[in-house]
Amino acid sequence: MSEPVTHFAGRFAGKVMVVTGAAQGIGRGVAMRAAAEGAQVLLVDRAEFVSEVAAEIGAAAHAFVTDLESHDGAAAVVAQAMALFGRIDILINNVGGAIRMRPFAEFTAEQIDAEIRRSLMPTLYCCHAVLPPMLAQQSGTIVNVSSNATRGIRRGPYSAAKGGINALTQSLAMEYAEQGIRVVATAPGGTAAPVRKVPRNAQGDTAQEQAWMAEAVAQVTQSTFMKRYGTIDEQIAPILFLASDEASYITGTVLPVAGGDLG
Incomplete structure (x- = not known):
């Protein structure tokens, strides 16, 4: 199924957005559409070809290559965004x-880790890493990309990680709302990419x-009311x-985007 892509001209005009995991898939699509809607975007990935995506977008985009499995990598992203733009309005954790x-x-044990x-x-x-500049601004939005796999088979550690993201989203939303910072998440279901x-x-x-993967795919497909995978565009729009x-006026919310499967 292919859905039409709708652009909202100027929706992110004047905004600085950092998108992680931006070299391919959902992250790439988010960065491209946000730039089309007026954002200045820093595309972050550990894959070198993230630079090709930034070049495709044009002057509104910059690429930064780092590994976000370390705190040093996350801190470097924030430092780069601040050096380029002087502020960070939106962080998409993808x-x-x-x-x-x-x-x-x-x-x-090693695979779990x-x-x-x-x-x-x-x-x-x-x-x-992004909270200090957002606190200094007294504004900012963090969108975490979670998953409805918090209820699913054949990927227990991944499910636990995404459950942690849901908890983090709700905890930080409560903690920082009075400082003008919103923290929200989407929980995608199976997505064709x-x-x-x-x-x-x-x-x-x-x-x-x-x-085992085929069993997981069958479970994901059957758990959704619509009995199909979503599209990339169907994930980008709610993000x-x-x-x-x-x-x-939305914060602390984890929005399922999974055709009716709440995870």
Whole structure:
């Protein structure tokens, strides 16, 4: 299913937006549409080809390559954005994604740690790093990209990481609302996306892992009322709505975007 892309001219005029995981998929789409709607955008990814996306957008975009699985990486992103723009109005935390699909009992300790590092720590670190400039401004919006996989099979550590993002969203929203900072999240369901340029599991999947993944895909599809995966555009639109001033009275909310599956 393909939905028409709607642009809201000038919706982000004068705004500075940082988008993590911007080299491909949802993050790429968010950055491109935000720039089309007037934002100045810093695209962040550990993949070098994030620079190609920024070049495609044009003068409104800058690229920054770093690994957000460390606090130093998150701090460097904030420093770069402040050096370029002098402020950060919106942070879209989009880094994450299950590395492996398997029953929880089949994960090794090292694999559990890797899933948490990828899908929780970049958001945790970036929220921590961006708060000082937002507090100085007494304004800002953080949109975390979570997942409805908090209820799902074959990806227990990833589910736990996304549950942590939901808790972080609600905790920070309560803590910083009086300082003019909103913290919200979307919880995407299964989303059809182009083939990744960088595979989620660099080691490749065994036949057994592919079978476990097929079980997860079947569960995701059956759990949604609509019995289908969403599109990239169907995920971008609610992220940008929550990031915009149209959502100025919304904070602490985790919005399911999963065809009726609440996760």
